[in-house]
Amino acid sequence: MCVLALAWITDARSQTAPTEVIDVQQEFNVKGAYLYSFSRYVKWPESAFATDDNPFVIGVFGDAPIGAILERVRATKKVGERSILIHRFDDFTQYQDCHILFITRSIETEVQQTVLKQLETSPVLLVGETPEFSHWGGIINFFISNGRVRFEINPESARQHKLAIDAKLLRIGHVAGAE
């Protein structure tokens, strides 16, 4: 099943390689915005929130010039009625429960794999920017194509994490779903 799930093919993807980047800051601004946007098209199970007042946590594992944008997001946006909390850490021992976890490409492969394994069943939207991220069990993976930030989605993985992904996102995410 995993293998099947990993069989995403898109024209754009085959064309692209994470090589063309206009501007790093711009790239991470977009990614930061997207991280927020994802919250709109994903449904977390009720168990992901203790109370209605609990904030929505966006976690960032690793280095990335994403602080400013995320700060803006945190300050100005909400997820539904919830306020947003940003949690950045370099060491996974510092991990706290997030709703969205962005693992940057600065983290080594093994660590990424381990983390992914660990969080296999947690209702966390695992977002990465490393090729094979989706293979390892990630749900959304950023890539650059034609100077633009794109992403791919692994719906099977999302299901494993008990997350429901809106069809609109799937359409954009260029994922040829398993079903």
Place this chain on the structure above:
Amino acid sequence: MSFIKHPSIRAKLILMTMACSGVALLLSCAGFVFENAATGTAEAIERLQSQARMLAFNSTAVLSFEDQVAAEQLLQSLRLEPSIEYGCLLNSEGELLSEYKRNGSERELPSDVQFDGHRFSDDGFLELHIPVEDRDEVVGAVFLQANLNEVQHKFASYLRIVSAVSVGAFFVSLLFSIMLQRTITRPLVQLTQTAQEVAKTDDYTIRVPAAANDELGILCNTFNHMLDQVETSRNALKGAVANMSHEIRTPINAILGFTQLLRQEGASISTETRNDYLDTIFSSSQHLLSLLNDILDLSKIESGQMEMVFEPTSPHQILADVVSVLRVRAGEKGIALNARWQGKVPETIQTDPDRLRQLLMNLVSNAVKFTQMGGVHIFARLETSDSNPMLLVEVVDSGIGIAPDKVDTIFSPFVQADNSVTRRFGGTGLGLAISRRIARALGGDITVKSELGVGTTFAVRIAVGCMDGVEMLDGPIANSEVHRPATPIALTSLPALDILVVEDGETNRKLIRVILERAGATVTMADNGQIGVEFALRHNFDVILMDMQMPVMDGYAATRRLREHGLSLPIIALTAHAMKGDEAKCLAAGCSGYLTKPIDTELLLRTVRDATLKPGRLHEDVGMQPASKGRPLPDETPETDERSSAHADPIYSSLPCDDLEFREIVEEFIDRLHSRIELMEEKCREQDMDELARLAHWLKGSGGTAGFACLTEPAKALEDACRNSDSRGIRMNLNRICAIRDQIALPDYDANAEISS
């Protein structure tokens, strides 16, 4: 084209209906078309909007993540809507993310794209700009451009259909109206054609075929009815003319025949025979005259030439006149004739006195004529039922009666109850026709009820006009009872008057002279006005009889000339004309009286006598006989309490009152006495001495003439008192005169006479 200038009724009707249905169709057409145009556009906008919204809904993620490929894919759905020529997705900065262009379209994204909702571009495209919101955040916008081809196309085809239907409906309506107008125009055309034909050919037997039950039907029926009436009256006229010519020929034949006999046999016949012949000639001439008068009257009424002059008229006076004239004839036949007023009688009514007299005379003389036994009773009263008061006079006779089937026709000219009537009773057959027309002209009508062998009742009703301020009286009765056959009545005799007769007709001159001389007057003749004036100026005549139509100088001029010279003697006009205007003319010229030709002997003598009633000129011996006893006449007018009541012995005239002729004179005097005394009282109150003196002067003369010599002295005294302004004397003598008046009575013919008030 004549169709345009003079459209027929048919064309008008059709045009009217078509105009109506045309307008209706046009208006409803316009309404539908406008409505369709408006909703068509609105629908197009709404459709486009809903599509835009759907697109917006689906593109939130696309715009959030600015996924161009996905955007393109999404926009492909626009292909399904053929009118959308251009569509695009704009990001939150208003930058183009992806666009869609229909095949071959040249559309571009306009520069001023930031508007809300929809608008129409200059080149007639519908443009839509919808913001894309994800929850409450605007992530971008949808912009669409659509052509209105579809809308216009649909509208055009709608317009075509509506027009076609309307035109079709119009023609169907035209067809219907052409068919339906026939129901109106066909009878109308028939009527028109028939009328034209009747007018052209003078054929009054043509009739219009009966039509439907509407107004046209009524018109046709009325038209036919009118033609019926024309035919009837033509036939009647034919009959009448035939009758008339027969009626006229009969007396003329008699006149000619007997005149011829006289000339031929002349000396060889006896005086008795000669007198017989002469009587016949005379009566035939009279009959002819009355026939001609009646025919003239009838034709005048029929052609509306008879003027009715309405004035205050005393109804009881007229009735009394009629009765007094016919009393003689009734007396001769031994039948009763009386008139009774029932209830209150108006003192005067608004009507034409001469015509009313003619009418009543006709009916009463008919009644007398057709009654052999019993009598004629006249009942008169004022009918005040509903708001329209009418004078009702019923003439009830016990004569031969009229057969029930003839009752309706007797009012037709020349119809008498049966053909033998003329032979037995004479008459012209026009009397009732004239009477009815007079009655109608006076605002009423005549009705008849009859039973053969029992008698007939004619009921005349006439309008009385305005009754404001008219006094109501208890009417006296004019009364004539059955009495013994009268002895031949002597002609009125005249005092020895000097009479001048100015008349150019020789026969008339002779006739008048004989009458006057037989009556005791001296007559001087003049051939024309000129000679008449000369004679009159040279010699003091008592009265002049002036013919108005003469050569050299006519009566009007002569009279005027004499009056200019200061002659105040009575001048009585003689004229052949009988119209109202004529009398006025004569009076205007200065005449004191007026007689129409042919001359009625009695009337002539009476007029002359009346005109010359002057004190001192009359002799007292007019053949008087002692009067008989009787009861006093009731007063006509109310009096004040100062007068003494009439309880003393009655005073009778010294004239023979059982001689009807003289009785009349006395009656007339008594009437006049009453009114003159009233006038005296009035003048006394007004202190008008001159007028009072004049009245006293009259009384002085006429009292004696009428056989009341006892009035002469008080009247003279009164006159003197007036001239001396002796108010005590005036009052005393006036009282004396009144006292005498109260005692004056008229004896009855019979002890069983009825007098009621």
